[in-house]
């Protein structure tokens with residue numbers, strides 16, 4: 001009888017890949033008092049060194065370095081921290097001392113950070129974002145295996161050039177497409193339109209698909225010199241919608257507004273009027289959808305108002321791209337081209 005074992009080690013000129021883990025916080029670094037309660041805990045309290053100690057198997061995959069960038073629940077994410085993180089990832093990958101990056105992050109806004117990095121990291125080296133749905137103190141905590149898988153993925157040549165990847169629960173997704181779709185389950189992340197890029201099985205990444213949209217080293221966005229991002233507000237569409245929130249966003253200085261519309265970008269008439277007025281005054285309006293899936297198509301009235309459609313990006317990913325687009329132009333036609341490209 002023969003037993004086939006995968007060799008998990010991928011070496012670089014005879015040495016293990018060098019992977020840097022940048023920790024931002026979240027449930028993966030969360031602590032609760034009762035292991036059976038998976039939603040009652042404080043996120044972003046355990047340091048990255050302690051998280052790494054729990055997974056000694058990482059040593060078989062890579063030479064690990066780490067840095068604590070922040071330790072926050074990810075709903076507290078800021079544009080400033082996104083810029084800091086992107087700068088750090090670019091800095092680490094620019095030299096020849098780092099072969100790949102893992103970011104540990106809260107899951108609430110993990111997809112936005114991953115997409116932001118997908119558009120601003122200038123490297124073909126793997127960048128993998130992971131988190132956990134159960135705190136480190138929970139029974140069946142998912143953080144340690146997610147961290148192991150993330151390092152395995154970042155250490156693998158098979159992950160190079162694919163843009164920023166997300167892994168949780170053995171799944172590999174593109175930062176462009178993967179989203180959090182459940183409030184509490186360990187299987188919270190997925191993508192309704194296209195599915196996954198692959199899985200990680202016993203520490204071995206297996207890819208089946210790839211995204212053909214532009215990203216990372218092909219991206220035109222350079223946030224190197226920026227200290228803040230243009231303000232983009234988001235409004236949720238509904239019946240009896242008013243003008244007031246649109247006007248408040250404009251008064252607050254929004255350069256862009258993403259409207260999470262009903263169905264294929266539907267807007268309550270008063271809200272539409274206010275958004276059209278905002279667009280006429282130079283605010284870039286993206287007509288997105290609250291359905292969570294599918295392309296939003298431009299209707300004649302949208303074209304007249306110069307609304308931008310987000311392709312199939314969900315509203316919060318559209319917000320990320322719009323904010324980056326506004327660092328380059330305020331022209332809705334050019335921004336539409338960006339939405340059709342990334």
Ligand SMILES: NC(=O)CC[C@H](N)C(=O)O
Nearest residue numbers: 026027073074106107108
């Ligand atoms: N599962 C999680 O990571 C959620 C915890 C917290 N709300 C955060 O996003 O950081």
